[in-house]
Amino acid sequence: MTVNRNTRIAAVVAFLAIVFIAVPVAISASGRFDLYYTLTSVALLSIASAGVWLTFYIGRINIGQGAYALTGGYVSAILVMNHGWSFWLTLPVAGLFCAAASVLIGLPILRLRGVYFAMVTLVLTEVARLLALALPITNGAKGIVSIPLPGALSVFGITLIPDFATLQNSRLAFYLLAVTLMVVCFAIMYRLVNSRIGKLCQSLQQNEELASSIGVNIAYLRVIAYAVSSFFGGVSGAIFAAISQSIYPSSFTVTDSVNFMLNCFLGGLGYVFGPMLGTLVLYFGWDLLFQTGQFQLLIYSGLMIVLMLVLPNGLLSLAEATRKKG
């Protein structure tokens, strides 16, 4: 990457200005308030996809993010509903719970590679759904409904975040929350990938045996990466439960897990910001095609196949190709 420091800072500032100022202004000017919900979903889904991307980065195909998103949603919902916790406290707890679960699950299954790992994680999504159906605490197929909106968060008497229920426009609040988390998440990802650990992860992606023979603790690294990935999944699931104020076993299914993976592919596996772009394009594309009615899925999947044929290395590889030419 030969982009110099100043352009990089300018790009970050421009991005922050767009998501925090330009988008809300544009939406209130155009009166399309429903777009808040769409954009919030994009932000949250891209957090979960970022997690999937991280597992791609260590050379594993992860189709199990739906399981952790579902778990995170349930952990948050149960803590809020049954134990009266504040939503803000349940958010990190949901993430940490998923991370802990993923360490336990990851220790054995991260020994698998290639399609075996992909298929086990796919099965994991089904396991999560069936568990949610079978366990007594999750209330079966009826799910957990009418979860209260997030309350106020105050530290030492200073209100940092107002009670969402008292706000006139809770959509804007959720949008800002989701976008903030997305920015934090991708900042962490960027930092992680460009750190020593990131380089080590890349060595795992290329050749685990070689990395291991040089002295890289591969078992430790891949569990860490998988735990971070699941943490993101859990957090995004928890916020989803809070926004929709409900969670069902079918809230996150195999289709969602596959979609998280597709977001990464579409954006480009070689780029940290790939999952964000991929989610935006896929989610908006799906929404835009809504007008085509019964042909929605046909056109959507057809376009996806064409995209794959033209740009098999992701949308962001386009930028690289033009840079090379220029």
Added chain:
Amino acid sequence: MEQVIANGLYLGAQYALIALGLTLIFALMNVLNFAHGQMYVLGGFITYTVYGQLGLPFVVALLASGVTLAIIGALMEKFLFRTVIRRSHREESTMLLAAATAFFFDAVILLLFGEKQRGVPKIVKGVFNDVGIIMPYDRIVVGALAIVFIAAFVLYMQYSRVGRAMRALAQDRVAAQLMGVRVDRYSMIGFAMGAMLAGVVGGLLVTITGVNSGIGGPISIKAFLMVMIGGAGVVGGAIAGGFILGMMESVGLTVLREYGDVTYLVIFAALMVFLSIRPNGLMGKPWG
């Protein structure tokens, strides 16, 4: 007891046939074909149209399913998968393509055949009821046909020229190419055969369980399970995995009945434990 085993064998025969197609495609191209379940559904609907609607003989319908799917499979390999494998930096990119084709088939099936559950008239009437086993004759016929197809497939892979070429390809692509095997051609034939198997099973099972446009995804997941149990890319493994899953399902549905709908939960949990002990399944090659 006899009933449970008979059910397991019947389920196993059809499952094994589903898994064979998936594992063949995987062995040859290293592609995890997400659209396998959708191909199965398509095969089912073609048989439904030809046999159920047009009233032609069942054999013709089965042939039509197999041939149509084989053509679709060949075209998919030639124009989609081959191109992407050539252009992409990472092998896994084919998974996006496979998932996209799965969505595409879902959409096509929904548009062409609607979302209703479809069934066809029974091919054989009557019920077998002896030695403690109750089983409709059509299930026996379908199970036997599935076993015949499996045997034919194995023999074909073992003794024919094409089968030998494909086995060589699965073992080592580069070496096979150096020995003069036309890699592109046999990849295409293999993909076509895998798709054909999916179509034939779909055609067989439409006579018993019927077919609807939503079952493609679940069928794919079951096929993945079987392939994982047996080991990806191994013909014997797919057959073993199919029978094991069929047996587990049959036993689980009987034994775990009083605990509610937990059979698949137990199967999944057992599979994860099993795979953490034997990461390549029963007889898979290392790192598939």
